[in-house]
Amino acid sequence: MKFPIITTIILTLFLRPGSPVRLETRDSSEIDPVTQTSAPLKWPQRTIQLAFSTSLNNPGPNIKVGSDVAGAARRALSRWSSMANLNFVVSWSNLTSVSPASGGDGVSLITVADTLENESFNADSTTARTRVFFDPETGAIAEADISINPRPRTEEGADLQFSTDGTPGTYDLEATFTHEIGHLLGLDHSAVLASTMQSRQGFNGTYGLPAFTERTLSEDDRQRVRSLYGPKSHLAKIEGRLIDNLTPTTLGPRQTFNVWAESIATGRVIASSITAEDGSYSLEGLTADQYRVLAAPRDESDSKNLRSVEVSSKLNVKSDSVTPLNYNLLPQNAPTTLSPRWIGLSGELSSVPLPVEAGKRVKIYVGGAGIDQVPGTSISVASPYFTVDPSSLTREQLSTPFPVISFDVTVAPSAPFGDYTLRLQSNSGETAYVPGAITIDPGALYAVVNPIDDARFFVTQQYSDLLGQPPDRDAIEKFSAQFGQCGIRADCLRSRRLDISTSLFLQNALQPDALFIDGLYLAGLSRRPRLTEFETDRATMSGSNPAQEETRSKFVISFTRRSEFEQKFGVNTSGVQFVDGIVSSVKQSSGADLASERTNLIKLFDGTPRGRAAILIRVVANQTFADAAYNQAFVQAQYFSYLKRDPDENGFASWLTVLKNKPLRDTEAARLVTCSFLNSTEYQLRFGLSAPHNGTECGN
Template sequence: MKIGFPQKIKRFAGWALSSFVFLCFIFFPLNIAAKTLKWRKQPIKIAISSSLLEHANQISNNENIMSLIKRSAEKWEAVANIKFEFFISEKRSISTDAPDGINLITIESTPDNIAFLGEDIDKTPAKTKIFYSQNNIIEADIALNPYIKFSTDGKFGTFDFETILTHEIGHLIGLEHMNLYCSIMTPQLPKNGTYGIPQIFFRDLSQADISLIRSIYGTNHENCCSSVTGRITVVGEKTFPLQVWLEDAESGRLQAFNVSNSYGSFFIGGIEAGKYRLYVQGIKNNKIVSSELGTILLKPASTIRIFRTVEPKTANLSAEKIGFNAQLSTNSIIVNPSSTYLVYLSINNNSSQEIQIESTSPNIKPIADTIIVHESEGNLSVISIGLEILESLNEGAYTLKIRDKDAEFFLIGAIVTSDKGKIPKNFFLF
């Protein structure tokens, strides 16, 4: 549903940027680098440092540390052909320049661990190091920050232990960061209290995470896995990296996501059979590519090849942060069906008076005549709009789209509907 031209009001006071956590990892090649890293030998045996047991009361008052670690690992085991085994170890320091044969999760404040966590130690709750040869992971270590406050109950200002560990285990099995609002592999996860809600709502894998890990390790699940591959050529450009993603053709639910190489070649795997809409987006200097490329029908265990040429537009339109309850973040907005919410978008745009807001899902409806432009410091336009979330919206991640007279821009997976708990309405219809 399109929204008309926005109303402009006085500068918005009290705007807050959410507290970000910087999540890091290092791939440590033993010889030749590879495009995709994975474990060839399974089960993956993980040593849990006794230091974690000693810090247990600082992490959780009511849950067993081993159970928390296993639950984080089981999220990946449940969706792909991955198997872990855990044991307790007295080892406390990660490997430094060479593998020592032990895959370790530790929280001890040893010199090696602290040096590895780096200069941003006050902002880094954890960091993962991977040793690999060609495309084979040889060893991986996770260092949790002993000076960071973790919790399991959503305590304000702390980091959710399960969310952070699920993210780091994603690195341990070969995943890099994914610049996607809804991904567990986002480079910035929020503290408890961002958007005024606990971080437990961010613990789960998105469907994009699931498709990605299945494309590497496979799965025994029925109706999986298919793939889409090809190349998107941008007119007049030798190099133009692009985001490429699939959404369910009926509901708009985000299914899979990946990024092309510099020349537009892409591969999206691990996809369940179904009917999808294919999208592409990229920005280079003042040129933007952003469009739907059409509908595809994927049968089980099939591959579709797509080769397209697209025309870039000269425009200054982009958006990075989305907001809720007076906070801006690069994390998804969590919503419930049959509810209404006021959300904010930070937009880089030369003509904010001409912005329109849409959704790629028929079950998320921008509410007419509610769009307002809030002036903030600098050139950033912060726009608020009411969204109606229909009862028929299924659990998953969904995309918003902004449009001006020159171009359009997608906020991929910016809205996530969850059944983990009640997200109070902050906008009401009369």
């Protein structure tokens, strides 16, 4: 079991030349919440001058040889600048050490140098530290220095390293830079486990994976930095106070409590805060939506008397407004006994978030006091994209001083990028949360607003969505070269994206086996297949040659034995009744009239499953029916391929109306629809926080 190293921040008050403010110095460990100043810490302007120490070009033994140190720092800066329209102007400096706490030198330095000053500034157990100089009255930051620990060590004293290639047992340097730049901008720690600004950094190799997801800014990180630097137009906030009556007859503020908001629609964690000395909190940078607001003790001392609570199960938030929300925390009659402190995958426990993939089933581990008192039916993720299997609950026999359980969670294929909370309730009714315990981050390697704009990621994702398999090296190189020919010309890049996606879609999403399955459902059940049914059936057919008559016959025979089909066509159904039912189903579902085929179809009926299958195969192969059903299959394939979900009826009908006036199987019509799905917000949010493209790129 790996235990994470905790990073720290130093916040120091700086007396600027000519300032009448008295000199103050304060050093605070960021393990604990930072006492609020009279104003939030922020740079007074959006253009921030920084200096890279030349040590980045000549790092010491704490950084693995060959690591891209300067590139990691630049990519980390790019992640923050893209979220809040910040402009970092970087120069190089021969300085190697952070400024002393007694006063800054006016240079905001990023250094990896092994100097006495940097070594004394960092502790063995930190990955890096940031010292911020600011005006205590205005909160204006004047200087901030970042030092990567020149001598990181384990608790046993063994030397550790940073890397940029995911080497197991090292820390990811880019993730460290990203975290510390957040502090440089004025942010403190987040209560959300999957936030870049949470206080723990995991090793590469935790859960058997590189720790790249720690590079990616979460929704919580975005809201917090935008609350300082904007943009703030049409955004809202929730604010209030938490109070308690732990002292008899007295209501007092409850400080250092974690408060966070989740989208009711998706379950994603959107924003978080830590209550100040007066019990106040503020969840900023919110869009108009409905939110669930929760609170949990930050310290174990608080958790002995106060439990995690749902402050509001449904809060309507409007644009450009402040929604008040206060709450009185009631002390419990009995001490808290439920404390989920560890989570894990692959039998490994840690305190860093669990990276999962959309469309997969994973086994999740949770450890801590009282965990063995949680039944399977009381474990959930408050999101439509996650399903916990209660029957999979297992009490793991691990050599830990606390109980550990495991359970299976299925992630929907359409689950979007973001962070999600685990909820557990014990047999006694006590509830505990792990905010941001689960994260979906398919583009952690890419320092762009949305990884779908990276050529290699785009090609890989198109193959995954449209072919169900990764591309080979030649395909990646071929398509990446096509993007490279565009340079930075936006129109060319947009056209390339659409060309590649449309071509792959038409070649693979509408293969004969896919069209056959669609037709079978329309003819046999008078409805379209659902995504799960379609994927299961297509996988069954692809297990052998789907073009072989015997393969199709066996598949259709099994289809006729499904309960839904048997309810519609019982075993005693006559040949005439069966054929009339199928012809009627075709007319109802597609508009195609196969009455002229009735006699020939009845001749195929012999009362056996094979005879029924022969009739269905003949109907699905009928060109009149195939033409009438094509547009339905085409639009459905768009939903299945790009959005990974079943169509909504209004949207589906709207697209059929669009195609109704277009030539059948028209390439330009296919390109138009593909463009709209490819540039839809829903599609883009599968991979990142922002949607840089929209329907105007399609001429809509």
